[in-house]
Amino acid sequence: EDVEVLHWWTSGGEAAALNVLKEDLQGQGIGWNDMPVAGGGGEAAMTTLRARVTAGNAPTAVQMLGFDIKDWAAEGALGNLDSVAADGSWDEVVPDALQNFSKDADGHWIAAPVNVHSTNWVWISKSALDATGMEAPETWEDLIAVLDAMKENGITPLAHGGQAWQDATIFDAVVLSLGDDFYKASMIDLDPDALGGEKMVEAFQRMETLRGYVDDNFSGRDWNLASAMVIDGSAGMQMMGDWAKGEFLRADQVPGEDFICIRFPGTQGAVTFNSDQFAMFKVDEGQDAQLAMAASVMDPAFQSAFNVVKGSVPARTDVPNDDFDDCGKKGMADLADANSAGRLFGSMAHGHSVPAGVKNAMYDVITAHFNGEFSAEEAAEEMVNAVQSAM
Amino acid sequence: MGFLDIDNVTKSYGAVEVLHRVDIAVEEGEFLVLVGPSGCGKSTLLNMIAGLEGITSGEISIKGRVVNGVHPSKRNIAMVFQSYALYPNMTVGQNMTFGLEMHGVPKAERDKALADVAKLLQIEQLLDRKPGQLSGGQRQRVAMGRALVRDPDVFLFDEPLSNLDAKLRVDMRTEIKKLHQKLGTTIVYVTHDQIEAMTLSTRIAVMNGGYVQQLGTPQQIYDDPENVFVASFMGSPSMNLVKAVAHVTGNGAGVEVTGSDGAPHVLPLPSRPAGLTDGQQVLFGIRPEAVTDGEGADRNAQVLARLVNRIEVIEPGGADTFVTTTLSGKDVIARMRSQTTCRPGEDFELVLNMDKAVLFDPETEQRIR
Amino acid sequence: MGFLDIDNVTKSYGAVEVLHRVDIAVEEGEFLVLVGPSGCGKSTLLNMIAGLEGITSGEISIKGRVVNGVHPSKRNIAMVFQSYALYPNMTVGQNMTFGLEMHGVPKAERDKALADVAKLLQIEQLLDRKPGQLSGGQRQRVAMGRALVRDPDVFLFDEPLSNLDAKLRVDMRTEIKKLHQKLGTTIVYVTHDQIEAMTLSTRIAVMNGGYVQQLGTPQQIYDDPENVFVASFMGSPSMNLVKAVAHVTGNGAGVEVTGSDGAPHVLPLPSRPAGLTDGQQVLFGIRPEAVTDGEGADRNAQVLARLVNRIEVIEPGGADTFVTTTLSGKDVIARMRSQTTCRPGEDFELVLNMDKAVLFDPETEQRIR
Amino acid sequence: MATDTPDFRTRLQDWIPKLVLSPSLAMVLVFVYGFIAFTVYLSFTDSRMLPSYDWIGLENYSKLWGLRHWHTAIANLGIFAFLYISICTLIGLGLAIFLDQKIRGEGILRPIYLYPMALSFIVTGTAWKWFLDPGIGLEHTMHLWGWESFEFGWIKDRDMAIYTVVIAAVWQTSGFVMAMFLAGLRGIDNEILKAAQIDGASNWNLYRRIVIPLLRPAFLSAFVILAHLAVKSYDLVIALTGGGPGRATELPATFMYSYTFTRNSMGIGAASAVIMLMTIAAIMMPYLYAELKEKK
Amino acid sequence: MAVAEQDTAVRTGRITRTFIYLLLLLFALFYLLPFFVMLSNSLKPLDEITGGNMMSLPREWTIEPWLAAWSTAQIGVEPTGLKPYFLNSILMVVPAVAISTILGALNGYVLTKWRFKGDNLLFGLMLFACFIPFQIVLIPMARMLGLMGLAGSTPGLVLVHVVYGIGFTTLYFRNYYAAFPTELVRAAMIDGAGFFRIFWRILLPVSGPIAVVSVIWQFTNIWNDFLFGASFADLDSMPMTVALNNLVNSSTGVKEYNVHFAGAILAALPTLLVYIVAGRYFVRGLMAGSVKG
Numbered sequence A: 001e002d003v004e005v006l007h008w009w010t011s012g013g014e015a016a017a018l019n020v021l022k023e024d025l026q027g028q029g030i031g032w033n034d035m036p037v038a039g040g041g042g043e044a045a046m047t048t049l050r051a052r053v054t055a056g057n058a059p060t061a062v063q064m065l066g067f068d069i070k071d072w073a074a075e076g077a078l079g080n081l082d083s084v085a086a087d088g089s090w091d092e093v094v095p096d097a098l099q100n101f102s103k104d105a106d107g108h109w110i111a112a113p114v115n116v117h118s119t120n121w122v123w124i125s126k127s128a129l130d131a132t133g134m135e136a137p138e139t140w141e142d143l144i145a146v147l148d149a150m151k152e153n154g155i156t157p158l159a160h161g162g163q164a165w166q167d168a169t170i171f172d173a174v175v176l177s178l179g180d181d182f183y184k185a186s187m188i189d190l191d192p193d194a195l196g197g198e199k200m201v202e203a204f205q206r207m208e209t210l211r212g213y214v215d216d217n218f219s220g221r222d223w224n225l226a227s228a229m230v231i232d233g234s235a236g237m238q239m240m241g242d243w244a245k246g247e248f249l250r251a252d253q254v255p256g257e258d259f260i261c262i263r264f265p266g267t268q269g270a271v272t273f274n275s276d277q278f279a280m281f282k283v284d285e286g287q288d289a290q291l292a293m294a295a296s297v298m299d300p301a302f303q304s305a306f307n308v309v310k311g312s313v314p315a316r317t318d319v320p321n322d323d324f325d326d327c328g329k330k331g332m333a334d335l336a337d338a339n340s341a342g343r344l345f346g347s348m349a350h351g352h353s354v355p356a357g358v359k360n361a362m363y364d365v366i367t368a369h370f371n372g373e374f375s376a377e378e379a380a381e382e383m384v385n386a387v388q389s390a391m
Numbered sequence B, C: 001m002g003f004l005d006i007d008n009v010t011k012s013y014g015a016v017e018v019l020h021r022v023d024i025a026v027e028e029g030e031f032l033v034l035v036g037p038s039g040c041g042k043s044t045l046l047n048m049i050a051g052l053e054g055i056t057s058g059e060i061s062i063k064g065r066v067v068n069g070v071h072p073s074k075r076n077i078a079m080v081f082q083s084y085a086l087y088p089n090m091t092v093g094q095n096m097t098f099g100l101e102m103h104g105v106p107k108a109e110r111d112k113a114l115a116d117v118a119k120l121l122q123i124e125q126l127l128d129r130k131p132g133q134l135s136g137g138q139r140q141r142v143a144m145g146r147a148l149v150r151d152p153d154v155f156l157f158d159e160p161l162s163n164l165d166a167k168l169r170v171d172m173r174t175e176i177k178k179l180h181q182k183l184g185t186t187i188v189y190v191t192h193d194q195i196e197a198m199t200l201s202t203r204i205a206v207m208n209g210g211y212v213q214q215l216g217t218p219q220q221i222y223d224d225p226e227n228v229f230v231a232s233f234m235g236s237p238s239m240n241l242v243k244a245v246a247h248v249t250g251n252g253a254g255v256e257v258t259g260s261d262g263a264p265h266v267l268p269l270p271s272r273p274a275g276l277t278d279g280q281q282v283l284f285g286i287r288p289e290a291v292t293d294g295e296g297a298d299r300n301a302q303v304l305a306r307l308v309n310r311i312e313v314i315e316p317g318g319a320d321t322f323v324t325t326t327l328s329g330k331d332v333i334a335r336m337r338s339q340t341t342c343r344p345g346e347d348f349e350l351v352l353n354m355d356k357a358v359l360f361d362p363e364t365e366q367r368i369r
Numbered sequence D: 001m002a003t004d005t006p007d008f009r010t011r012l013q014d015w016i017p018k019l020v021l022s023p024s025l026a027m028v029l030v031f032v033y034g035f036i037a038f039t040v041y042l043s044f045t046d047s048r049m050l051p052s053y054d055w056i057g058l059e060n061y062s063k064l065w066g067l068r069h070w071h072t073a074i075a076n077l078g079i080f081a082f083l084y085i086s087i088c089t090l091i092g093l094g095l096a097i098f099l100d101q102k103i104r105g106e107g108i109l110r111p112i113y114l115y116p117m118a119l120s121f122i123v124t125g126t127a128w129k130w131f132l133d134p135g136i137g138l139e140h141t142m143h144l145w146g147w148e149s150f151e152f153g154w155i156k157d158r159d160m161a162i163y164t165v166v167i168a169a170v171w172q173t174s175g176f177v178m179a180m181f182l183a184g185l186r187g188i189d190n191e192i193l194k195a196a197q198i199d200g201a202s203n204w205n206l207y208r209r210i211v212i213p214l215l216r217p218a219f220l221s222a223f224v225i226l227a228h229l230a231v232k233s234y235d236l237v238i239a240l241t242g243g244g245p246g247r248a249t250e251l252p253a254t255f256m257y258s259y260t261f262t263r264n265s266m267g268i269g270a271a272s273a274v275i276m277l278m279t280i281a282a283i284m285m286p287y288l289y290a291e292l293k294e295k296k
Numbered sequence E: 001m002a003v004a005e006q007d008t009a010v011r012t013g014r015i016t017r018t019f020i021y022l023l024l025l026l027f028a029l030f031y032l033l034p035f036f037v038m039l040s041n042s043l044k045p046l047d048e049i050t051g052g053n054m055m056s057l058p059r060e061w062t063i064e065p066w067l068a069a070w071s072t073a074q075i076g077v078e079p080t081g082l083k084p085y086f087l088n089s090i091l092m093v094v095p096a097v098a099i100s101t102i103l104g105a106l107n108g109y110v111l112t113k114w115r116f117k118g119d120n121l122l123f124g125l126m127l128f129a130c131f132i133p134f135q136i137v138l139i140p141m142a143r144m145l146g147l148m149g150l151a152g153s154t155p156g157l158v159l160v161h162v163v164y165g166i167g168f169t170t171l172y173f174r175n176y177y178a179a180f181p182t183e184l185v186r187a188a189m190i191d192g193a194g195f196f197r198i199f200w201r202i203l204l205p206v207s208g209p210i211a212v213v214s215v216i217w218q219f220t221n222i223w224n225d226f227l228f229g230a231s232f233a234d235l236d237s238m239p240m241t242v243a244l245n246n247l248v249n250s251s252t253g254v255k256e257y258n259v260h261f262a263g264a265i266l267a268a269l270p271t272l273l274v275y276i277v278a279g280r281y282f283v284r285g286l287m288a289g290s291v292k293g
């Protein structure tokens, strides 16, 4: 039996990581039909998925993010993984915040989480930081001080790419830095008071402040080119998810020596995440392979092997951290802590806090504001409108 | 019943009738020319015979078989088109045998037929060329060869010479005429050139506006036109038609025209047409070759009328000289010998061969006989 | 020195010389026709006069001014093209005044010139139409109007009638002739139709292969051709040319041809050409209208030769009948009256007007005088 | 007596043409008009991620026209289409006229002008993006070459970014338009040009008064092709700006795609598609009408 | 005295000509620039790109990226390079181009030489189909392909491309055949050739120029299509553009720009080749067929 897997992990490291799973399944005599469609953080793949499902030709397993899983579950298109979940006692080892996306409304397992990316990271060039003579920032004020110092040193303090999702990634962190409750109320519960309130205005003001540290040339820049700026020292830091680490490592930089990773100041102990999961579609044949694949995905050895390569952390909290580097170990510890402290939140920017329509509506406002179309007050007001009309 | 019968045939495009009850019976071996101005329906009629256009009403039969609705290739006809319609991608030989090939004639037979016709038309050396490499005259010959090779019951020609230059046209005309005399096939031939019509045909159908105006031998059509249209369409330069007043006295008759000096002249007629009354307004028609100088006049003519008139334009044509003068306010062309002594602007004595005069009613435009 | 001088002009395309030392002087008010077969260089010469082609060597001058290298618009010429070359996007009126507009003539003047010419050509009612809405004859008229309105020194016409049908061509021909007589402008006119050349011109230049073969009045060209090419090119049907042997006796002379029965016949000549020797092989040329039946023969001819011969084809042409017979193995066409009594296949007495006979050397193809 | 009773073969010959046409026609009817009907239907439903069949009337349309981005997209299309069509036409015409002057090396230049049409924007988008990027592209290079004051940062500028899309689009299709005009020019009767010269027209007047009016059919064809490419433009924007900075370069096609496929608002997407179709129809109908009437 | 010779109907002075040449060269530069950027960057090592000037020539030349793009780059889980997808594309493009061109030719033939009532309306319907935005047909097309059992297969893709190509091919051929003398068809009819034989023996042999236009147009569009390829293909029918997209467009992985550019040029080679080889006939074909509007 074969599985057909739709995913968008096509870059060298990602594909190599996925190959671990493929070989594992092949070991069990299960073939792997690859169906990669890259582009737009999975958008192209989701379009393809829709075409395939409409055609009655759904793939067995599909890489999916956050609310997409819930949407497809609501369409009744997904299969049931309860049996393997029970065997592997997923309920115990997967953080609740993740389970929220892996189960349908009735509490059945429908997807197997592969990894957790946490998105509230800041990647700082060690040499640039040393040049300021300051410590890694812990608070918003510290951050501003460091950024100012870097600016004085004649480098671009903040490397950033002007794409909606990158803007939103920073915005996530900024909102979270204003308090867990505020994040929850505005980004998850979509409470209009929070969305349009004082704090939201403040969040936008902070965005404006950060905008001041970005070079003029940011718009449309790919995130990895921004990373490259940090790597070559022409920029001081980048606020980006943990996948950015791959760029640093590939440039032969050593964590702790050449660059350091910290949580966005003011969000220590909390984690915004996005989690790639394999959602299993209802198929006429090949259920066994499907279940076997789900089991393999959740296998601790795979989770470790995959995430070491991918730069993310395992979705299971019980995976040994031996193979991970410093940043990875920190990530795993953070995740576990945040989980137990109830401070693990889905990332809005990456589709884990609100459905796609709302997310994009928020993107619109955030990006427009970041590009100077709105003042902070207007943006907060727009936020309410945009969210309401997208619901 | 003829060899090719066109029986009360009508053609309409939508609500517009473009051919009105055409009735022609063609005998075996006849050379029928359809002649008429552009748009009069000649091609339409020919296409109906070929089966390329449907017949709205009436019947067409070939050799006694009604062919309405029969596919063109089943009518045993061949057609030569104005543009020759040679297949540009095939050699001359392939062009000529394509029809045979389509009819399943074996290769050996095709080759033989091809060789025969190529010899007849003296195009043996062209057989391997493409049409693009041929001159106009050669193309014309190939197009005829393509028709001949099929050995059909009826040949249809749609203005086959009008793409050739004047000189070649005359040569090819003679060639077609010879071919017809040699092979004796039945031919229906469309042209708008009346000289072609006259020289080639055994019979002519003069058409206008979808009607057959007159059907007859070339001589009938030329000398004895039924109406003004036929009279003026046939002949080049065309028949002079001037307004005149009839003078009838007993059995004698004449027509009164106004000379260039404004004075009336009465020209006597050889006989009195029965339909003519005294004082009647008529159109007096006389062909250019019947208006000459004294030297060139026909010695056998019964009645010659003489008239001194002002000469306007002289056009020497080599063999003849065309002289323009004015009668009853209208240009009249006279065809004179090239040695004629008349000069533009001078008065000159014209001799009119009144045997050839014809009269028409100016209202109905029909002949007064 | 003429009004328009073509002085020793040569044209080469790359290494190929397509016009060889052409030398023509055109007087003011003359109507010069360049005639010749396709590709002989007529259009090239005309375009050189117009300034549309460069001059390889030699000089062209208009009114005494050398115009080599002068831009077409500065030569004060006007040209009428075969395709008429009307600007399809402009109305007739705009077409006609475009040249004036380009030369900066004020609107009022343009309108006046337009009105005059439109009146002259009777196209007033067409002025607001686009060329696409005109018939062939109307387009031709507009093209002429466009040339006329400029009031140029020289008019150039490049086969202006060859896109018209036979009938219209004759009418337009007369019209151009009249126009020339009325306006007296200098015209150079290209055609490959020898009838047009004959009827229109005051002088003709017969061209072939880039050479001017003969330059002279129509009558000179027709009656007195310099060589075989001119003789056979001019005239329709063209001059009969048959192989013959010269018989010279004292001052008298004759040519011996073979009749259709195979027997030799000696045809007497009115005088002995100086260059003729006894027994010499010659080409005996005689025009169709000089071969007739007894009735039709020219009464003023000095020498008439009679000859009974087999008749092959009869082509009635309305005004005349063309009869084909054979002399010395070659087709000979006779032009007879339409009443002629001869029939195909029969023997018939032909009368040859030997005054019109011309002799050529079969080798050099030059005239024997 | 109407006696047209064709034999079998003739009747078959009458039917074959229609039979031959029918597969194409059937495909077009189903896959184009059927789908258009389906889209129109969807635009009246509350379809979100997948088609649904719950009728909600004009709600999608009112939502659509309430969206700021839709207005941006429409306005952008206006700017883009106008500039794209006019610049392409201008450049295409200019190049064609120049190339028609018996230019040596025409054989090399023509494919150079034409080749961009052969490349997909997945391919050239990145190259353009870099080229236009002030930090690494043209501006940067000019600075390196010592022209310090050179500035070309449109792609980063909200108000100017749409013009960079125009530049890239013009780059891609103007060569094709050139080919169309060249074909048109080569089809003009030489005698008309000669006549105009004798009439004394300068080169400028010759082209302005005679040649360009004669190219009307080429203009029309070019307009139709360019207009529909403009309305359909999608790859270009995605590859070049991704709709940014912000949403400044959103076009109806990208709008429609994102609402249908990434925002799970298929109903609104369908509504925008219907508007686009209506726009195209408004442009094409007169053209089609003229085209079909003339050939009658 | 001899003057400078010019065959052109339009004359231009020396200065004007110099200006024209300059302008033409300038535009050639404009058209070539992006290609230059791609080519020069595809021959650089990656660090020279991310750290350096993208407009400059490589300091260190390498063909590694080309080899990688062709045979070792990661497209999916397998490091296959673009190689296998090349064949997929060929298998899709060739039949799709052939079928749509042949159908277009047949349609054009019927619409000009076998006219019947309403033929213009049908043509209008087909022509309008050219202008449909492809995004809107995605979902219904997927459903249709599923119903026909063609989902995720090369034949399915061929069908899609044929459907959305025949409008244009029909337009081209119709305009071309409209100028083809109908008398030839009539002559062949009298000679006894039937519908297909006339098409095959008489029209097709002279359709070269317009076939070139049709093939170039279709080949370019189909080869470069991404949307349909991504939506309706399986791994074993996935065309080159989708593979290229996977190579170029990974979101959270490392971006190897030099490989991307090399891949991009590789993917474009067939279309470039078609343009260069057949481009000569392109203007001629346009002249013959499609510009009469």
Ligand SMILES: Nc1ncnc2c1ncn2[C@@H]1O[C@H](COP(=O)(O)OP(=O)(O)OP(=O)(O)O)[C@@H](O)[C@H]1O
Residues within 6 Å of the ligand: B013, B018, B036, B037, B038, B039, B040, B041, B042, B043, B044, B045, B192
């Ligand atoms: N398909 C058609 N639909 C409508 N009217 C037509 C059609 N074909 C021909 N006609 C009309 O029928 C009439 C006769 O046309 P036909 O082609 O037979 O003329 P013709 O005598 O051959 O002219 P020409 O000498 O120009 O070839 C014309 O008035 C023409 O407009």
Ligand SMILES: Nc1ncnc2c1ncn2[C@@H]1O[C@H](COP(=O)(O)OP(=O)(O)OP(=O)(O)O)[C@@H](O)[C@H]1O
Residues within 6 Å of the ligand: C013, C018, C037, C038, C039, C040, C041, C042, C043, C044, C045, C192, E007
């Ligand atoms: N641009 C050119 N390059 C080379 N040869 C040319 C060119 N133009 C004309 N010729 C040649 O010059 C000769 C004369 O051509 P021209 O057009 O003057 O002939 P023509 O007498 O006008 O013929 P027609 O009656 O066919 O118009 C021909 O042999 C032709 O092939």
Ligand SMILES: [Mg+2]
Residues within 6 Å of the ligand: B042, B043, B044
């Ligand atoms: Mg006709």
Ligand SMILES: [Mg+2]
Residues within 6 Å of the ligand: C042, C043, C044
């Ligand atoms: Mg010429």
